[in-house]
Structure formats: C-alpha cells, structure tokens
Amino acid sequence: MPQNIVSYADVLNDFKKLLKVNKLKYTKQRELILEIIYNNDGHFTPEDIYNLIKKSYPEVKLGIATVYRTLTLLEESNIVSSISFGAQGKKYEFGLGEHHDHLVCLKCGGIEEFFDEIIEQRQEDIAKEHNFRMSNHIMKITGICSVCQAKE
Amino acid sequence: MPQNIVSYADVLNDFKKLLKVNKLKYTKQRELILEIIYNNDGHFTPEDIYNLIKKSYPEVKLGIATVYRTLTLLEESNIVSSISFGAQGKKYEFGLGEHHDHLVCLKCGGIEEFFDEIIEQRQEDIAKEHNFRMSNHIMKITGICSVCQAKE
C-alpha cells in the first residue's frame, strides 16, 4: 500500500494557499473531494468519488459536474493524477505520495512495487530533452511473477 | 520516428491467418484499417482513421462503427496498441514496430515518442532482481509539452 508522505493538514494547507493565490474560493465540496482522494488508497473514477461523498456526507449538496471541475483543478495543480485503465473513463489518485512503479503479474494479478533511482533520473533527463514539463510518470512491467513461475 | 521492423506483406499475411483460425472474414474495410495504421506513423483516434480512409479511398463504404470494431479486434490480436490519456478518446498505433515509450501532453493530448537504452536495460535488471519473467512494459511520462507551455 503506498504511503502518503505528506500529512493531510499540509495538503489542505497548500491547497488553500493555491486557491488564495489564484483568487479561487475554498468550498466544502472542494475540500471533501480532496479529502476522499487523500484518505482512500486506490484509484477512483469521478463517479466513484461522487458516490463516496454522497454516502459519507449525505448532508452536503454535490453535483457530478463539480467533481469533474474539481478534479481538473486538482490535476492541474499536481495534487492528484489521473490514469486511464484501458476501458472507458479516467481514474484519479492522490499524487503527492511516494512515487513507485509496478510489476504486474499476468497469472495471479499480483502487484509488486519498485522504485529505481536510475530510471527516475533518466525520465527527468528525457523530459528535459523534449522541453516537456513532467507532472507524472507511470511504468508498468507485465509478466509472470516468481511465485507463479514456481507453480509451472 | 519508429521503424516498422515487420513488412506489410507479413503483417497482412498474419492477419489473414488469424482471421481464418478464428473463422472471421477478410474484408476490404479490415484490410484498409490495418494498412492505414501500418503506413502512417503516429497515433490515431478512431475518427482520424475513419477520415483518412474516407479521403484516401472515397469509393469504399465505411462506417465509424466498423473502425471501432476492427480496432478492438486488432488490439486483442496484439497487432495494434492503444494509449489513452489526458484528452478524451483513445489513440491507436501499430504495435509490432520497435519498442518505444511515450510522452503524453495533458493539455493537447499530443504524444511524443522516445526510446532510451538505459531505461530498457534497467527494466530488465529490475525484472531479474524480482525473479519476474517480463513479457511487456509500458512507460508514460505525462506533463505539458513544449508547444502548450509556449501558449501559456
């Protein structure tokens, strides 16, 4: 399970600052969307987030459009990142945790995480070479894990 | 630009064989979709492919649904691969060429390709360290491309 290396208080504080700098307003809806993504590990579709908030905070008024608008805002601010998983729809995850990449087993579906300094460095160099302002990067290695190989 | 290391004749032949094995039919539409993807470097949305064929072969009848159906078939057969990110819609590319990774722009959805020997090597090493038998790997760097940065 990925660890968030930034506390929620810090995240919230930075978000508030960001809003202030851009003359945007701090609203309950925006806070809840951020909180839900921070406190729940995993990847969520906009609809997942909408439903989670509806369930956890039934007293708060919320429209799906606000979820989309807020996710766009959070993504542009590099607070969350999005991935699309083949099928339709994007999924969002908290983007300030410890970065890691994945080894995904095709047999058992298991996921191992890894972090490699050399790859991280090369990615930054490559982005620089292409005048690309990197906000995120994803690497997935697929294959057969050691456990499943042993079973063969 | 990635080089196709397989000739079109071979690709077409394999595709025909695949159709036969699965008791599917060889149609002009299917051939044209494969040909367009093979002969044009780059990444195409289903609509791009539809428009290209309409323009290059105005005498052929073709519906957008057929493009979607054929792309799904080609992807399941590992002849093309799709990538989706940022902007809406998936993009498809020929998948039997030299391996390469992608820089995906969150603003305009544009895709640049790159190949890095060091990263390729590290991926193999990492797989080995984890006793993982690698069959494939995907890497995407997301961010803002130079063109979109200039527009800011």
Next chain:
DNA sequence: CTGACTGCAAAATCTTTGCAAAGAC
C-alpha cells in the same frame, strides 16, 4: 457587496449496439 462556485439539466463527445442488407467463403 462582488465575483466565484454550485447544482441542474441540457448539450456535446465518444463508443457501442440492434438490425436488415451486403458480402466472404
């Protein structure tokens, strides 16, 4: 107060599906 934000519903996108006609084998 003022201007930004929200929910709602409608619109815009993107993709899939049902079906009768056309085409491959």
Next chain:
DNA sequence: GTCTTTGCAAAGATTTTGCAGTCAG
C-alpha cells in the same frame, strides 16, 4: 446458401457547458 460483417441510426456512457441562485471573502 450460410454465416459473418457492414452501415446506419439510435442508444449508451462519459464529460462539459450555460445559467440563475448561492456562498465565500
């Protein structure tokens, strides 16, 4: 001939937008 594929249009699914009321600063 038989069975798959196709184009079309309609349906689904997902995301964005316009707008009047609401709310933060």
